[in-house]
Amino acid sequence: MTSRATPSANTLPQHEHDELLRLLNALADGSLAEAEEQRLREILHRGEHARRLFREFAALHAGLYWDYAILLAPRRQPPSDRNGRGGGWWLPINRAAAIVAAVVGVATLAAWLLVAIPTGPLAVVTQARFLLPADGKQPLTIGQSLEAGKITLLGGVVELTLRNGVVIVFEGPGELDLAGELAATLYDGNVVIRMPKGMNGFVVQTPATDVLDLGTEFAVSVGAGKTTDVQVYDGAVITSTHRRREAGGPSQRLDAGEAARFSAESNAETVPMFFRPERFVRALPSDVGIPYPAAAMKRDEVRHFGPARNAAITVYRAPAGMAIDGRLGEWTDRPGFSGTRDGTAACAEWADGRMMYDEKFLYIAAHVGDPLPLRSIIDPEIDGAWGWRGGSVQVRVSTDRQMGWPARGNGSSYYMQRLITPSPEDEERARNPGLAHLTMWFHAPTQTPCLTINDGMQFANSITNPTGFVGAFIPDADGKGYTMEYAIPWSLLGCGDDPPQRGDVLAAVWQVIWADDAGRVRREQMVEIRNPDEPLQINVWERAATWGRAEYR
């Protein structure tokens, strides 16, 4: 008996198999013609085998979208448990995988669990500049090896080179938790991530968003209110806010030349921003790395906290007809304080600060010795909260006449660093709007005097260049300093109907900040008008009791 072979439901001739694959590829890439659609339908009706091939192809195509991070993962190597520290090291990678999973819809963690194999220290400090480590922390030095963990800086910039070649430039103040070769969490501060050629997949997690690199150089900044700014210099990144991810929403792609701001607030939208290439420190010149010798800690206490040589400043009644022109003509015979940064007469960084008042305004003036004057590039439109960074004068004042002096109120960092839980009364005091932080700087690119005001010890209600204030700067003729003069309405400080009066003793403290030659990185500072009864090792911006006496005459 003979039988004639006919295609069964479970077989597919090779030519139809090939044709089906061709049609499916065309369908996947959007080039399937109408006639080809008909042909595809015919083949799929032939039987289960054709439809299985169809489903396998569709699953591959869908899976490459769904599992996109697998494509990005570096080539896998055999896992090892070198140094017997696998558990603590792998967990962050696992977390990073979960983040990526959320960003691009990945459920497969296995590839990520195997992507980074310890073969030496996780990172090496390759450059450092103007570093101020946090309280109690050992300073970073060039050449120092680092493993996973948190890096906290009160100021300065450090460049880390990871063992896989990724370069991270971290600018303080801020806190960066380095989790592994492809993952870090930025709680505060700025980072620029630069990937080696051909590598991608680095994830930066922040309180507001996750940023997945697609082979690129990008910057992330976490600022006031835990907002996150992302700026892409090269390549592209995928971002996903926690809010959007929780809602199951799509991720967002940013390409080179694009920037956006993401909010940690649950109801806030992503805001596109102007691309400002100069905004972040992308690299540190190799000849300016400054090792941070442990022996300098005593001196660094001074750099951190002061010391102030004056405990009080007289706030004089202003004459009628004040002209805010930076020339300080009205300030003769109304002394304030004078001092140099390191206390030596030869120091090129010094300040002479003065204050006056009337019914409507607080007046602030200073003559500042600065070898690199008036260079700040900190953009008031987008970085007002960081206005101090590129060279500035900061004056913190209390207008709370009922509280008097000393002022009370501590910022959250004060409690966190000391492992203290604030009481409800502490928290209430920290919200006192009568405590104002004034940051004054000259934005060089636009030649604009700038002012940022924050209130309370949580730096709430940040406002930059509000209507009503007047400021002026004049560079010194020898190029080694500047004068500044400001008139700030009491109404902007929340006490327009009850301004300070003659005889009041309220709180005030000054910080003068000097920056690098690019006008971007805080280099040194000086603190003046400080309460001598308070320990030195407290930052004046985190505890109002450290502020000195402002005696209104």
Added chain:
Amino acid sequence: MPASDDFVALLTKYQRQLHAYIFSLVWNPTDADDILQETNLVLLKKAAEFDATREFLPWAITIARFQTLAGLKRLQRLRFVFDEALVEFLADEAASDDPVLEARRLALEGCLQKLPAAHRDLLIRRYEPKAVVGEMAAALGLSLKALSDRLRRIRGKILNCIAHSLAQDALS
């Protein structure tokens, strides 16, 4: 009544399969994501109707099928390759694909690792969110056909690699 933890666990477990099924009908990643979300919402609303003694995936795929057809109509993307009978076939057969798809997914990871760097780079660009093949071809200085041919060959290699990998597993 809110869905139970067990139900949510099942829904989570089968996200990939539901996505793959929806994708096989819409062939557009954004539409697939949107329809998957809508499907998830419907599944959660209907959680109380699910008979826990029965398999989850066939039930979920039935709902996904209706949601996909409704979604395509709403999105006016019904340049539809498949007729109703075919959609039904695909739904029934997809429901039984679960273990096969999982094995293929695991094999896919290994196969992607074996790809030459150039092929991998091409796939990375092709499967980036919002990637458009025409724009990609222009950026690479290729004709659309040349790029499509390259992608077809790479996908063919991956499919062969997966088949080979599964065959090896079956032998071992």
